[in-house]
Amino acid sequence: MDFRTCITIPPSNLRITHRNRILALGSCFAESMTEMLTQMRYNIVCNPFGALYNPLSIVRHIKRVANNSYYSDRDMVEWQGRWFSTDAHTLLESSNMATAIEQMNKALERAHNALESADFVIITLGSDFVYERGGEVVANCHKLPAREFTRRRASIEEMVSALDEVFTQELSGKQIILTVSPIRHLKDGLAECSLSKASLRVVAARLAEKWDNAHYFPSYEIMMDELRDYRFYASDMLHPSEVAIQYIGTRFKEAWLDPKEEVLNQRIERFVKGCQHRPFDNTSEQYRQFTDGLYQDFVALKTAYPELDFTQEKIFLSQAGYNTDCFDKK
Numbered sequence: 461m462d463f464r465t466c467i468t469i470p471p472s473n474l475r476i477t478h479r480n481r482i483l484a485l486g487s488c489f490a491e492s493m494t495e496m497l498t499q500m501r502y503n504i505v506c507n508p509f510g511a512l513y514n515p516l517s518i519v520r521h522i523k524r525v526a527n528n529s530y531y532s533d534r535d536m537v538e539w540q541g542r543w544f545s546t547d548a549h550t551l552l553e554s555s556n557m558a559t560a561i562e563q564m565n566k567a568l569e570r571a572h573n574a575l576e577s578a579d580f581v582i583i584t585l586g587s588d589f590v591y592e593r594g595g596e597v598v599a600n601c602h603k604l605p606a607r608e609f610t611r612r613r614a615s616i617e618e619m620v621s622a623l624d625e626v627f628t629q630e631l632s633g634k635q636i637i638l639t640v641s642p643i644r645h646l647k648d649g650l651a652e653c654s655l656s657k658a659s660l661r662v663v664a665a666r667l668a669e670k671w672d673n674a675h676y677f678p679s680y681e682i683m684m685d686e687l688r689d690y691r692f693y694a695s696d697m698l699h700p701s702e703v704a705i706q707y708i709g710t711r712f713k714e715a716w717l718d719p720k721e722e723v724l725n726q727r728i729e730r731f732v733k734g735c736q737h738r739p740f741d742n743t744s745e746q747y748r749q750f751t752d753g754l755y756q757d758f759v760a761l762k763t764a765y766p767e768l769d770f771t772q773e774k775i776f777l778s779q780a781g782y783n784t785d786c787f788d789k790k
Contacts, residue, residue, distance in 0.1 A: 464688075467681050469711060474635055474675075475718035476580055478502060478765060483574045485521065486584030487513050489641040489679065492700070493582065496709040499732060500725045501768045505574035508567040510549020510600065513586035515619040515663065517599045519626050521547065525571040526630040531564040533557060539604055546598035553602070581634050584679070585660040586641040589648065590614045613656070619663045627671055636674045637716065638664040642683030642708070644698045677715060682708050728768070731757045735773040742780075755782045 476482065482497070482504040484490045494506035512518045524547070536543050536557055543560040544553035552567060554560040575581075591598050592610045601609060627636065640660045645653045657680060668676045683692070683700055690697060692704040700708065717725070734754045739747045755777055761768060774784040 464686060466686055467678050467711075469678065469715045471715055472675060474716075476502065476716050477718045477721055478724070479767060480579040481574070481577045482580045482582060483571075483578040484582040484584070485512055485518055486582075487511055487586030487641040487643060489586070489639075489643050489700075490582060490584040492705045493584070493679075493709060493712065496705070496712075500728050501732070501770065503767065503769070505570065507549075508571040508574070509547055509564075510551065511586075512599050514588060514590050514597075514614060515585055515660075516590050516597045516614055516622055518583060518585075519622040520597050521571075521599065522575070522626045522630050525568065525575050526626075528568065528572045530568060531561050533561065535564070536560055537602070537604070539602065542602075544600075544602050546593060546600055546602060546604075549600055550602060575630070578634055580637060581631055582637045582639070584639050584641050585664065586643065587645055587648070588614050588619065588656045588659045589645075613659075616659050616662050616666075619659070620666050623663070623667055624670075627667065627674065634673065636667075636671070637677055638667060638674060639677045640664060640680035642680045642700055642704075646698055677712060679708055679712075682711055724765070727757070727761065731761065731770075732773060735776040751777070751780045751782070755780075758782075758784065 478501070480503065482502060484494045484504060484506040486507070488511045491506055491511065494504050497504050509521060512521055531545060535545050535547070537546060538557070541555055542553050543555070543557040544550065545560070545564055548564060548567065552560065552563045554563065590612055591601055592612070593601075593604075593608055598609070640657055644650070645656065648656065661680065664676050667674045683704060687700075687704050687707065692701050692707075693699065694701050713725075731754065734750070734757070737750075739750075741747060754773075758770060758773060758777060762770065777784050
């Protein structure tokens with residue numbers, strides 16, 4: 461007897477390989493999925509400006525990034541001795557305005573390059589609540605006084621229309637994977653959160669029905685139905701636990717990653733985990749044999765797949781006394 465119901469996810473005819481480039485945008489759940497793909501060294505860039513929760517913020521971000529519209533002092537806000545943009549996370553703020561602008565423009569360049577080269581764009585929709593300041597949608601309030609913002613719920617038609625526009629222009633020719641974040645927003649109230657997720661699900665469905673290059677992955681449904689137990693939540697009872705994230709990641713792998721690369725992914729994960737190992741005695745013969753094996757893995761992987769990024773692993777092997785410069789681009 462089966463004591464749970466499983467979401468049926470038809471495998472996509474389009475499969476992601478290590479030669480593809482991916483841009484992930486959206487809520488912090490996008491970052492969880494990115495971490496899983498990064499562990500297997502897929503070429504993915506996630507949220508260069510930080511998490512984006514509602515579709516209108518995501519659209520605003522895509523348009524500015526595509527146009528490569530650099531930031532200047534007119535875009536910056538000063539509050540309590542800190543300079544920042546409401547387009548970005550607090551990690552990009554600074555006590556110096558010039559530094560904050562420089563950090564914003566570096567993030568912009570990274571995002572622009574990632575968007576230009578992306579074969580796949582993963583968009584994680586988190587909430588239909590929108591915050592506006594001076595009539596413009598913001599991505600982050602930076603703890604500015606609440607009176608400076610207007611909070612409203614975006615309509616389904618408004619969200620679909622905004623995403624339609626970037627699907628037609630900035631995202632044209634790219635494969636787009638839509639998903640609804642399983643993270644619950646308790647501050648909105650559970651009933652309001654449910655309504656928000658339902659609206660986002662309708663938005664995703666309409667887009668997937670309209671556009672041949674738009675596809676839906678049921679992250680939210682997996683969490684709500686297959687994993688309907690509080691043991692699959694983190695201690696805050698809002699975010700998926702590590703086990704839940706791994707499970708949803710496994711379902712994503714099954715649906716979207718090229719099965720021909722499964723053995724390669726296993727090799728990469730073993731190699732990456734090996735380079736994260738910290739020994740009790742790094743002078744022992746046993747440890748030298750261990751690192752010799754890792755170096756052989758490195759050479760074999762880089763020879764067969766030169767596009768794989770093993771920057772951190774190269775540092776580890778270099779510190780262990782191995783020559784990794786032979787694979788540096790000239």
